[in-house]
Amino acid sequence: MDPFFTLLHSFSSSLSDSELSSLKFLCRGKIGKRKLEAVRSGSELFTILLEQQLITSDKVAFLEGLLKSIKREDLVSQLKQFVEEGEVNVPDDEPDVHEKRLQKAAIEVICENVGRDWKMLMRKLGISEVKMDRIVAANPFNLHEQLFQSLLEWQKWKGKDAKVTDLIKALRGCNMNLVADRVEQKLLPLNTGTK
Numbered sequence: 001m002d003p004f005f006t007l008l009h010s011f012s013s014s015l016s017d018s019e020l021s022s023l024k025f026l027c028r029g030k031i032g033k034r035k036l037e038a039v040r041s042g043s044e045l046f047t048i049l050l051e052q053q054l055i056t057s058d059k060v061a062f063l064e065g066l067l068k069s070i071k072r073e074d075l076v077s078q079l080k081q082f083v084e085e086g087e088v089n090v091p092d093d094e095p096d097v098h099e100k101r102l103q104k105a106a107i108e109v110i111c112e113n114v115g116r117d118w119k120m121l122m123r124k125l126g127i128s129e130v131k132m133d134r135i136v137a138a139n140p141f142n143l144h145e146q147l148f149q150s151l152l153e154w155q156k157w158k159g160k161d162a163k164v165t166d167l168i169k170a171l172r173g174c175n176m177n178l179v180a181d182r183v184e185q186k187l188l189p190l191n192t193g194t195k
Contacts, residue, residue, distance in 0.1 A: 004057035007082050008050075011067075011075050012042030014152070020045070022070045030054055073138035074149050102164040102190055106183045107151045110167065111144055113179040118147040124170040125154050 015023070023045060024036050031048055039045045049055045055063045060079055067075045114121060122132055131153055132146075139145040155162045164187065171180035 002057070004082070007078065008046045009043060010156075011078075012046060014075070014156075015042045015072075019070045019072065023066055026066055026069055074135070074152060077134060077138065096160075099162075099164065102187055103155060103162060103167070105186050105190060106164045106167050107148065109183045109186050110151065110171070110179060111148050113182060114147060114171075114176060115143065117174065117176070118143070118150065120174050121170055121176065122147075122150045122154070124173050125166065127154055127157070 020039075020042055023042070024039055027036060027045065027049070030052065035048060039048070046055070049063070053059075060083060064076055064079055067073075067079065110121075119132055123129075127150055132150060135149045135153065136146055139149060151167075158166075164183075168180050168183055171177070171183065
């Protein structure tokens with residue numbers, strides 16, 4: 001499989017609906033209105049950009065500009081890494097849909113409740129100082145975003161081995177028991193009736 005397509009696929013799966021809408025808006029001068037209206041995912045948008053030769057594996061400036069515009073510095077740094085190394089370190093194994101839903105809910109609670117001690121939590125989860133420094137540099141003065149991007153980095157790094165139970169365990173390991181309790185409360189209705 002082409003490493004560049006793998007990278008674009010991973011970008012697509014990490015985009016929120018609002019981010020995709022922003023990307024579509026930013027492409028209005030390049031892609032016809034009817035084509036854009038039919039786009040339902042990042043992959044579809046990237047396919048059109050590839051067809052129109054607006055992005056190729058060795059021409060990524062337009063893509064980089066798009067990602068910067070929607071403030072996804074984490075994806076920009078992945079793109080730069082791809083350009084530098086010519087390969088992608090993206091796990092092609094992802095957690096199942098239910099686990100992803102649990103993680104999303106847990107991350108929301110963690111971002112709302114963990115403050116200045118976020119680095120202690122990320123160390124417990126195994127994120128390196130270098131990665132944390134890079135995230136801080138990309139999101140200066142925005143504590144919430146630094147924590148959020150670090151948790152996304154952890155998800156990407158662990159791939160399908162990312163488990164919401166590890167997040168709770170790490171919280172308790174940092175004596176953030178109140179946050180761990182809140183995460184468990186939030187997950188309770190999501191876990192009901194699903195195995």
